[in-house]
Amino acid sequence: MKTVVLKLGGELLEQPQDLDRVAAGIVALAKKTRLVVVHGGGKEIDAALATAGIPKQQVDGLRVTDARTLDVVVAVLAGAINTKLVAAVRRAGGRPVGLTGADASVATVKRAAPIVSVAGDRVDLGLVGAPINNGAPQLLTDLLARGYVPSWRASARRAMDS
């Protein structure tokens, strides 16, 4: 069976009615194809940053991440949003597994090189990882083969060699 990767913007996971619709959709789609879900945080991260008094910095849709920002990103993504999505998919009758790149090193990253923005500026994104191309992650293929829906939040483990 072929695989589909579904990325969900954080805005789709904020309101309970959106979350329930998305969860039902994931369950329906997972019956037709192998499915991997990846989600961001978006406004919930922005709100948590504002509460913590940390200014939001973004360039071309990419978040500039310092150490304080990273703490908030990980707390919100892993602690709140991923847990909420996994619970909703479970309620809808699916078999979700919540994952981050740190789990069994499914996605290792190296620190992203500075980017040149559309406006032409050179920007260092800070503690932002660029995924390393190192083949099909075993944990994911195992989970897919057994009918689970791996559901990822977008943070990852840094590779040992970078």
Next chain:
Amino acid sequence: MNVNADTLASHLAAALAARRLVIAGGTAGVLDAHGTTIGRLTARDASRMIKAGTANKGMVAKLQACTTALKRGVGDVLIANGRTMNFDQLAAARLAQGGITQVVMR
């Protein structure tokens, strides 16, 4: 480390040799100057929109993720409104719903 969710999704799609990457957000795909959904784009069109500055900020990361995934062998990328799309039809090769931009290699 923090990883952009569009970037991670495109990487996983490539690593798993996925036939499709679906990027679901709050807008009905990539819109033209009149606000109408563009039905189909090539990777080259996407790169051109990024360079020309016609894509808005959130869409730049999505379009970049598209071109990366396509270059690494993912079949196609759909950009869709997650609030209105029919999830269970997303596995079908032929798209039977509007409001979605399909991005293909050529």
